[in-house]
Every structure is written in structure tokens, then in C-alpha cells.
Amino acid sequence: MKDFIRIILEGAYINIKRIIFAADRVTDMEIRNSILEGRVKPKDKVAEISCIGCAGCSNVCPTQAVEMKDLEEPIELMEGLVKTQIPVLNSEKCVYCYYCHDFCPLYALFGEAGTIHPNDVGKVDLEVEKLLDKPVKISEDKLAFINQYLSDKSIIEKKKT
Ligand code: SF4
Numbered sequence: 001m002k003d004f005i006r007i008i009l010e011g012a013y014i015n016i017k018r019i020i021f022a023a024d025r026v027t028d029m030e031i032r033n034s035i036l037e038g039r040v041k042p043k044d045k046v047a048e049i050s051c052i053g054c055a056g057c058s059n060v061c062p063t064q065a066v067e068m069k070d071l072e073e074p075i076e077l078m079e080g081l082v083k084t085q086i087p088v089l090n091s092e093k094c095v096y097c098y099y100c101h102d103f104c105p106l107y108a109l110f111g112e113a114g115t116i117h118p119n120d121v122g123k124v125d126l127e128v129e130k131l132l133d134k135p136v137k138i139s140e141d142k143l144a145f146i147n148q149y150l151s152d153k154s155i156i157e158k159k160k161t
């Protein structure tokens with residue numbers, strides 16, 4: 001369980017740099033521009049199976065376009081970890097900045113890891129158990145730093161002012 005949380009936080013840490021510095025983004029700027037110019041119509045996509053319901057995407061969305069909805073039946077992902085909510089995207093509020101995609105530790109929004117076209121990624125095929133095989137190298141202070149962003153939306157709000 002502890003390893004699992006560390007992996008999620010490591011993914012969040014890698015992506016938090018993109019959120020704060022808008023650097024090394026997964027989502028290609030050309031793709032983003034083509035969507036913003038109306039040349040491509042993105043679909044609302046949430047990979048509900050991969051999603052662990054952490055609500056990080058909802059916290060980072062600058063336009064409050066991601067609402068967490070309660071599941072009818074909570075899902076036990078593994079011992080001690082129960083998914084109770086999943087995100088729902090509001091396409092009228094979404095400006096397709098893809099912060100949610102770039103933030104999500106499991107790439108459960110719009111697509112998968114790597115440079116992607118959000119309409120062309122097909123199904124997300126992520127085996128969470130296999131992530132546990134990867135070594136995790138992240139210090140405790142960085143984990144604490146990330147944890148603030150996952151749990152406290154006001155930190156992001158303050159950064160914008
Ligand atoms: S889509 Fe990703 S960031 Fe959003 S709740 Fe699911 S796992 Fe967390």
C-alpha cells in the first residue's frame with residue numbers, strides 16, 4: 001500500500017513541474033493549438049478503470065471543468081484503497097489546457113503517457129500492478145510537497161495571484 005502511494009506521488013511530482021513551469025509537457029503544443037483553433041474536436045475522455053479517484057485533476061483544473069462525482073458503488077482497488085469518486089469533464093468549461101492530463105499520475109484523462117493526440121490514443125491499457133515493479137526514487141520532503149498540491153486546492157489558487 002505504501003509503495004502504491006509512493007508511485008502515485010512520484011507520477012504527480014513529475015507532472016507538477018509541468019503544471020508550475022509549463023515545461024516538458026506531455027501534450028504537444030501543435031495538438032493543443034489545432035484544438036484551440038477548432039481544427040480538431042476533442043472528446044470528453046476519462047479512463048474510469050485506470051482512474052483511482054484521487055481528485056488531483058479537479059484540483060488543478062483552472063476553470064473548474066472537472067467535477068468529482070460519487071460512484072454508486074465504491075470500488076476497492078486494493079487493500080486499504082477504495083475509489084469512491086471519478087471525474088466528470090464539463091466540455092463547456094474546458095479550455096483544453098490539458099493540465100489535468102499532464103497532472104494525472106495515471107494518465108487517466110484524455111489519453112495515455114507519451115506525446116499523444118487525445119482523439120487517437122484508443123483505449124488506455126494500464127496495469128497498475130506493474131507500476132509497482134518500477135523503482136521509486138523520491139525524497140520524503142518532495143513527497144510532502146506534492147501531497148500539499150494533491151490535498152489543498154488553495155495552493156494552486158494562490159500561485160495564480
Ligand atoms: S483522472 Fe487521474 S488525477 Fe483525476 S481523479 Fe483519476 S487518477 Fe486522479
Ligand code: SF4
Pocket residue numbers: 060061062063064065066089093094095096097098099100101
Ligand atoms: S483540459 Fe484544462 S480546462 Fe479542460 S478539464 Fe483539463 S485542466 Fe480543466
